[in-house]
Structures are given as C-alpha cells and as structure tokens.
Amino acid sequence: CEKEETYRAMHTGTQQQYTCQVLPLRGYLERLAAYDRIDQHENICSLQDVVVRQDNVYVFLPGHHGDMHAYVRSRKHLDEEEAGRLFAQMLGAVTHCHQHGVVLRDLKPRRFVFTDKYRTRLALLGLNDSVLLHGNLDDDSLMDRHGCPAYVGPELLTNGNRCYSGRAADIWSLGVSLYTMLIGRYPFQD
Known part of the structure; x- marks a missing residue:
C-alpha cells in the first residue's frame, strides 16, 4: 500500500495533460523494463516520455480521469x-x-x-x-x-x-x- 510520488503534469506548449511518476534514479531501468517487454494494449497506459535528472527519473504517462x-x-x-x-x-x-x-x-x-x-x-x-x-x-x-x-x-x-x-x-x-x-x-x- 505504499504511496508512490505521482503528479499531474501539463505540457506548456500543447496543454496536453500527463501523469508524472517520480522514481529514484537507482534501479529505474529495471523498474521500467516491463514496458519494453509488452506490446501496446488499449488497457495499459504506455510510456509517453522518460526524463532522467541527477537524483530522480520522471516517467510521463497519459493523463486520466480518476481511478x-x-x-x-x-x-x-x-x-x-x-x-x-x-x-x-x-x-x-x-x-x-x-x-x-x-x-x-x-x-x-x-x-x-x-x-x-x-x-x-x-x-x-x-x-x-x-x-x-x-x-x-x-x-x-x-x-x-x-x-x-x-x-x-x-x-x-x-x-x-x-x-x-x-x-x-x-x-x-x-x-x-x-x-x-x-x-x-x-x-x-x-
């Protein structure tokens, strides 16, 4: 039941909304490896972008309308x-x-x-x-x-x-x- 760091984000140029998950830099490739394994599926949110910074990785997924x-x-x-x-x-x-x-x-x-x-x-x-x-x-x-x-x-x-x-x-x-x-x-x- 651990709460991960998740935020709503918006691309300032397009106004497109995203979900941004913040992951620690250490081990992030292993945590995201499943995305490489599976093909696109209409009921699985696909990666939109991954931004690597000094301490964290910002994973952008499509925006949503609640869970x-x-x-x-x-x-x-x-x-x-x-x-x-x-x-x-x-x-x-x-x-x-x-x-x-x-x-x-x-x-x-x-x-x-x-x-x-x-x-x-x-x-x-x-x-x-x-x-x-x-x-x-x-x-x-x-x-x-x-x-x-x-x-x-x-x-x-x-x-x-x-x-x-x-x-x-x-x-x-x-x-x-x-x-x-x-x-x-x-x-x-x-």
Missing part, C-alpha cells in the same frame, strides 16, 4: 453490468501482461484509471512494480512479498519464505477488486 478506487467509493458500489464491463478491461490488461511474462504483484483498483471523461474505458497505470519472468515463462514462482494486504492472496500472508505463483496472486487480487467493485467493501476485514 477505479475513487470511482467505486463515490458510487458506493457498481451494478453487475457496469462492473462486468469494466472488469473485462482490467482482466484484458492483466492477461496481456501475463502472456508477455510480466507479473504485476500489486494489483488493486487504484492502479486502473479511466482514459475517457465518461468513465467507460480503463487502463492499467504503471508497470513499475512488476516482475519480469525469464527463461521458461511458464514458471512464475516468486518469493518476494509485495502488495496491499487487502488485495494479496493468502499465500503471501501465510506462506513464510516459500514460493508462490505470481500469476495466481495477480488473479486473486483481481477477484478481490471485482468483489470490492460489486459490494463496495473488501471481502476480508483485518
């Missing part, structure tokens, strides 16, 4: 038809990443943003925390524990130092997200 978390909170919950339509877009983004050997790890509604003002189209914002699978892409075994406790799978909370399936953990997080969209609260309380 799924804020939308669900404002509506209390979504009806099945709307939730199904939006969830299909979330699933499409995650499936595309998985097919290209990218495990997302920290999936939650806040990571999906609306790309249109009518809030009908969603895109995954940021691949910074993802893990790239190497070699046999069928082996998605991970050992790190990363993600928001409300959305991570039980194996991340109870499995000690043993490996878990990264893709399965992402799918669990999607299931919790869908439940939250439909019911308006987490399925499990601390």
Whole structure:
C-alpha cells in the first residue's frame, strides 16, 4: 500500500495533460523494463516520455480521469453490468501482461484509471512494480512479498519464505477488486 510520488503534469506548449511518476534514479531501468517487454494494449497506459535528472527519473504517462478506487467509493458500489464491463478491461490488461511474462504483484483498483471523461474505458497505470519472468515463462514462482494486504492472496500472508505463483496472486487480487467493485467493501476485514 505504499504511496508512490505521482503528479499531474501539463505540457506548456500543447496543454496536453500527463501523469508524472517520480522514481529514484537507482534501479529505474529495471523498474521500467516491463514496458519494453509488452506490446501496446488499449488497457495499459504506455510510456509517453522518460526524463532522467541527477537524483530522480520522471516517467510521463497519459493523463486520466480518476481511478477505479475513487470511482467505486463515490458510487458506493457498481451494478453487475457496469462492473462486468469494466472488469473485462482490467482482466484484458492483466492477461496481456501475463502472456508477455510480466507479473504485476500489486494489483488493486487504484492502479486502473479511466482514459475517457465518461468513465467507460480503463487502463492499467504503471508497470513499475512488476516482475519480469525469464527463461521458461511458464514458471512464475516468486518469493518476494509485495502488495496491499487487502488485495494479496493468502499465500503471501501465510506462506513464510516459500514460493508462490505470481500469476495466481495477480488473479486473486483481481477477484478481490471485482468483489470490492460489486459490494463496495473488501471481502476480508483485518
């Protein structure tokens, strides 16, 4: 549930709005490597620009019209038809990443943003925390524990130092997200 440094930015010449994520200089190439791995997808925000400075890296992504978390909170919950339509877009983004050997790890509604003002189209914002699978892409075994406790799978909370399936953990997080969209609260309380 760590909050990354994210800002709204505007190109002064074109008035185009962007989302700017500020990353530390150290390790930024590894954090952005997933963008090189995946092809363009309508439900994944693509890099618009990367600006490297002395201490930080500024990653520019398309501007957006709010995130799924804020939308669900404002509506209390979504009806099945709307939730199904939006969830299909979330699933499409995650499936595309998985097919290209990218495990997302920290999936939650806040990571999906609306790309249109009518809030009908969603895109995954940021691949910074993802893990790239190497070699046999069928082996998605991970050992790190990363993600928001409300959305991570039980194996991340109870499995000690043993490996878990990264893709399965992402799918669990999607299931919790869908439940939250439909019911308006987490399925499990601390």
